[in-house]
Amino acid sequence: MSPLTPSPLSRRQWLKSSGLVAGGALATGTLDPARLAALGADAAPHVLDGQTTAAGFAAHERMMAALRRADGPIRLASNENPYGMAPSARQAIEAGWKQHAWYGAPSLPNLRKVYAQSVGVPEDHVLVLAGSSELLSIAVIAYGLKGEVLTAWPTFEGLPRYAESMGLRVHKVPLDANLAHDLEAMDKRLVQAVDLVFVCNPNNPTGTLTDNRRLRQFVSSAARRAMVIVDEAYHDFVDDPDYSSCIDMVKAGENVIISRTASKIHGLAGLRTGFVIARPDIIARLSAASTSAPGVLGALGAAASIQDTAYQTMCKQRNAEGRAIMRTALQQLGRRMTNSQTNFVFFHAGMPVEKVQAAMLAKGFMVGRAFPPYNDWVRVSVGTPEEMKQVAAVLPGVLAGAAKSMGSSEG
Numbered sequence: 152m153s154p155l156t157p158s159p160l161s162r163r164q165w166l167k168s169s170g171l172v173a174g175g176a177l178a179t180g181t182l183d184p185a186r187l188a189a190l191g192a193d194a195a196p197h198v199l200d201g202q203t204t205a206a207g208f209a210a211h212e213r214m215m216a217a218l219r220r221a222d223g224p225i226r227l228a229s230n231e232n233p234y235g236m237a238p239s240a241r242q243a244i245e246a247g248w249k250q251h252a253w254y255g256a257p258s259l260p261n262l263r264k265v266y267a268q269s270v271g272v273p274e275d276h277v278l279v280l281a282g283s284s285e286l287l288s289i290a291v292i293a294y295g296l297k298g299e300v301l302t303a304w305p306t307f308e309g310l311p312r313y314a315e316s317m318g319l320r321v322h323k324v325p326l327d328a329n330l331a332h333d334l335e336a337m338d339k340r341l342v343q344a345v346d347l348v349f350v351c352n353p354n355n356p357t358g359t360l361t362d363n364r365r366l367r368q369f370v371s372s373a374a375r376r377a378m379v380i381v382d383e384a385y386h387d388f389v390d391d392p393d394y395s396s397c398i399d400m401v402k403a404g405e406n407v408i409i410s411r412t413a414s415k416i417h418g419l420a421g422l423r424t425g426f427v428i429a430r431p432d433i434i435a436r437l438s439a440a441s442t443s444a445p446g447v448l449g450a451l452g453a454a455a456s457i458q459d460t461a462y463q464t465m466c467k468q469r470n471a472e473g474r475a476i477m478r479t480a481l482q483q484l485g486r487r488m489t490n491s492q493t494n495f496v497f498f499h500a501g502m503p504v505e506k507v508q509a510a511m512l513a514k515g516f517m518v519g520r521a522f523p524p525y526n527d528w529v530r531v532s533v534g535t536p537e538e539m540k541q542v543a544a545v546l547p548g549v550l551a552g553a554a555k556s557m558g559s560s561e562g
Contacts, residue, residue: 211234227518283382287382301324
């Protein structure tokens with residue numbers, strides 16, 4: 152039995168506490184639909200065969216909404232999953248709890264195996280780290296210390312900021328008119344001294360996808376001259392049919408490193424679990440530069456969540472609903488916005504972000520900070536659909552009030 156699989160006894164005990172054993176619901180190891188209907192949706196199991204059920208997600212959604220309200224201002228600033236970890240992930244952590252006291256816990260190699268299978272590469276093509284941010288740091292150590300770094304700007308700041316802290320020159324190429332990567336300009340800046348290229352697609356903080364065909368051409372070309380990291384942290388939220396991951400470039404043996412994370416669709420930001428997909432020789436070089444290790448509880452939760460495709464699907468659906476609510480509200484306000492393919496929206500407020508932040512906080516919502524040079528654009532993470540309806544309701548007054556306040560202070 153996998154260390155991630157709850158024992159039959161623990162599962163039976165959980166079902167018994169839910170009232171499902173009574174009346175012979177488990178007599179044959181299956182659940183009687185009529186019995187479940189009589190007990191009500193909340194009494195139905197939240198997880199079956201590693202998959203979160205619809206009833207389980209509904210109950211989980213209610214619980215998380217209540218917790219978010221009780222915590223104070225609704226968190227819409229850091230692109231967190233408002234639903235947190237899957238019920239299956241929580242069960243896996245509880246079942247494997249004793250491993251938290253162990254060195255060399257089996258949950259860690261198991262996660263590597265599970266993740267490799269999920270993305271279709273051999274295990275030696277995968278490295279599990281303490282969050283994807285660790286990759287962005289050790290990649291600088293492994294591949295950038297003798298050269299320079301090339302990136303679009305603004306983008307996710309982990310790698311370029313770390314490179315600068317190490318005294319490296321970072322070429323920051325402004326985004327194009329659609330706030331996506333300007334690949335032609337980046338190619339021109341790919342000078343001989345550049346050893347490391349960073350691409351974030353979809354891009355954070357703008358949420359934009361770069362044209363798939365052109366991006367893949369750029370990555371393949373750049374990989375012949377430097378190591379290329381493609382950050383796909385928001386891969387799971389994309390619904391553009393023209394998009395595709397660059398994992399196939401890794402399989403083809405190119406100088407490409409793919410960065411993924413358990414912090415977004417899997418809701419495990421606080422448990423720091425990230426994934427690297429690259430050739431085995433690249434994995435070995437990165438491993439040698441690693442300075443930490445992923446945690447056992449994150450590994451338990453991530454492995455369960457990766458296999459819980461039902462939970463991922465439901466989170467993606469809810470995210471799309473919330474994102475659509477925000478897009479409609481911004482369209483009605485006549486605000487320019489990007490075509491976000493992520494779990495956040497990025498729109499032009501026409502005033503300093505700090506003004507919008509303060510006004511939104513007064514209404515009970517935390518929103519994102521400024522991302523220079525887009526100091527009058529606001530990034531709002533997608534919460535639950537109900538939360539986004541609330542944001543849409545207060546947004547006209549917030550923007551009008553913030554604009555009036557700015558006018559008064561200038562006067």
